[in-house]
Amino acid sequence: MELNSLTAISPLDGRYRAKLAPLGHFFSEYALIRYRIRIEVEYLIDLFDQGVKPLSPLSDAERAFLRSLYEEFSEADAARVKEIERTTNHDVKAIEYIIKEKIDASGHDKLIQLKEFVHFGLTSQDINNTATPLMMKEGIEEQYLPRIREIIAELDTFAAEWLNIPMLARTHGQPASPTTLGKEIAVFAARLRRQVNELAELPYPAKFGGATGNLNAHYIAYPTHDWQGFAKSFVEGTLGLERTYPTTQIEHYDGLARIFDCLKRINSILIDLCQDVWIYISQEYFRQKVKAGEVGSSAMPHKVNPIDFENGEGNCGLSTALLEFLSRKLPVSRLQRDLTDSTILRNVGAAVGYAYLAQGSILKGLGKLLVNENAIARDLNANWAVLAEAIQTILRREGFANPYEMLRDLTRGNASVTAESLAAFVDNLEVSDAIKAELKALSPQQYVGSATQL
Known part of the structure; x- marks a missing residue:
């Protein structure tokens, strides 16, 4: 079978190839080869700029030619690298050889004479x-x-x-x-x-x-x-x-x-x-x-x-x-x-x-x-028991004895807590009318703390 989106083993290169196409420019085998050539080329340019004998800084034309090796790198160039690699059995050595091939065909005499400085002193x-x-x-x-x-x-x-x-x-x-x-x-x-x-x-x-x-x-x-x-x-x-x-x-x-x-x-x-x-x-x-x-x-x-x-x-x-x-x-x-x-x-x-x-x-x-605001509101309205925290906290503030325990007994496991049952609970508390009014004014919709202050 020929490799295509239907025959690829990885879904990244198969089913999802079109969605991942932008990444091919960076993470494919083609991209790796192009980046390797870019490193070799930029190293060679900087090496010439060091001026150690017999090297000397390159001309603008020589620099432009070298950079074209990766800036204009084609799939045909990548295929040539893989062809060389079949002989060398070493992927980075194949990079060195294709650069030398391109230099030999360039007509740039200085580069041709000094092409052994490609990959000079380096390891893969x-x-x-x-x-x-x-x-x-x-x-x-x-x-x-x-x-x-x-x-x-x-x-x-x-x-x-x-x-x-x-x-x-x-x-x-x-x-x-x-x-x-x-x-x-x-x-x-x-x-x-x-x-x-x-x-x-x-x-x-x-x-x-x-x-x-x-x-x-x-x-x-x-x-x-x-x-x-x-x-x-x-x-x-x-x-x-x-x-x-x-x-x-x-x-x-x-x-x-x-x-x-x-x-x-x-x-x-x-x-x-x-x-x-x-x-x-x-x-x-x-x-x-x-x-x-x-x-x-x-x-x-x-x-x-x-x-x-x-x-x-x-x-x-x-x-x-x-x-x-x-x-x-x-x-x-x-x-x-x-x-x-x-x-x-x-x-x-x-x-x-x-x-x-x-x-x-x-x-x-x-x-x-x-x-769906209706569903959100419906769920909130069905859970007045969540005000137990608010009520017991206000009662704590007022010095009321054991408010947590009272609210626990009222609400825990009790599926029938409603606005009305909470109001009745508040009416039976021995607190001032002002505190009762404060407690009765509570609602789940308003008990959101600082959530709206982002």
């Missing part, structure tokens, strides 16, 4: 441990963060619109002190915003130091040159990453683990959101917009299932499972390195992909929500 991990964080950084900044911020913006809008809709809260699944619908939505927006702000500030660490992290080859060739300064300038200035030093042959991955852990926390918050909205839909607090022709069940025509939030929950879970493994495994490597990180890192795109897919589902689901 100097390329992988810069290409991977760079593709992650740009993928997160250009695709992931805008989408999650779109979710936050939608939640902010809902929080403002629904701020004054009083709603029965539930703790342990049981009726509890009232809140407002908007405030509860604002909780999720605030939680997400905090994690997104942290994610946006986290540095993307990169290793650049030769075969065992000491720049041995650089210093043996040019002992007096400041290669440590060069490495820091290249990684942090040219690439915009944060250089990790000292290292073994590979980056520690401790910094990437921090990023993965932050992504996991965002997934957890979104799962919590999906589950709460799912319950609100089941309670009819929300209804969902319907689309002509869609069905909710193959057997039950009436159903409008909350599938977007179920899909969001499921794909967040898949993403988290991958991120958990990545953050736990990658920082562990035998001695100066083993190769387990190489195959594992190829799944970073899948981890981000499932999260991105989940976020798309959640956005779609949020766009369908319609508030």
Whole structure:
């Protein structure tokens, strides 16, 4: 079978390929090859700029040519790299060879004469441990963060619109002190915003130091040159990453683990959101917009299932499972390195992909929500017992003896607590008429504390 959306093993490249197309620019095999070429090219340009003999700064035309190798990188170029790799059985060496091929065909004599400075003094991990964080950084900044911020913006809008809709809260699944619908939505927006702000500030660490992290080859060739300064300038200035030093042959991955852990926390918050909205839909607090022709069940025509939030929950879970493994495994490597990180890192795109897919589902689901204020009000009106906290607190303020116990006996397990039964209870209290009036003025709709003051 030929590979297409129907024959792909992974649903990310199959069923959901169209929804994840923007991520292919950052996390595909094609993207990894292009980022590796970008690292090699930018390293070569900076190397020439060092002016160590026989090198000298490149002309504008030579720089433009080299940068075209990744700026104009095509699928045909990627296929050529894979063809070379079938011979070398080494993916980064294939990158070096295609760059040399392109230089030989360029007509730039200086580059042709000095092409052995491609990959000069480097090991493959100097390329992988810069290409991977760079593709992650740009993928997160250009695709992931805008989408999650779109979710936050939608939640902010809902929080403002629904701020004054009083709603029965539930703790342990049981009726509890009232809140407002908007405030509860604002909780999720605030939680997400905090994690997104942290994610946006986290540095993307990169290793650049030769075969065992000491720049041995650089210093043996040019002992007096400041290669440590060069490495820091290249990684942090040219690439915009944060250089990790000292290292073994590979980056520690401790910094990437921090990023993965932050992504996991965002997934957890979104799962919590999906589950709460799912319950609100089941309670009819929300209804969902319907689309002509869609069905909710193959057997039950009436159903409008909350599938977007179920899909969001499921794909967040898949993403988290991958991120958990990545953050736990990658920082562990035998001695100066083993190769387990190489195959594992190829799944970073899948981890981000499932999260991105989940976020798309959640956005779609949020766009369908319609508030059913009648159902919310009906549920609140049916639970006057939640005022027990308010009444006993006022009585405590007045020095009344054992108010908690009295309200407990009145309300706990009593399904018939109503406005009338509470009023009768208040009438029998030995308190002033002013306090009785204060207590009788209470209602579940007004007992929302500071929820409307966001």
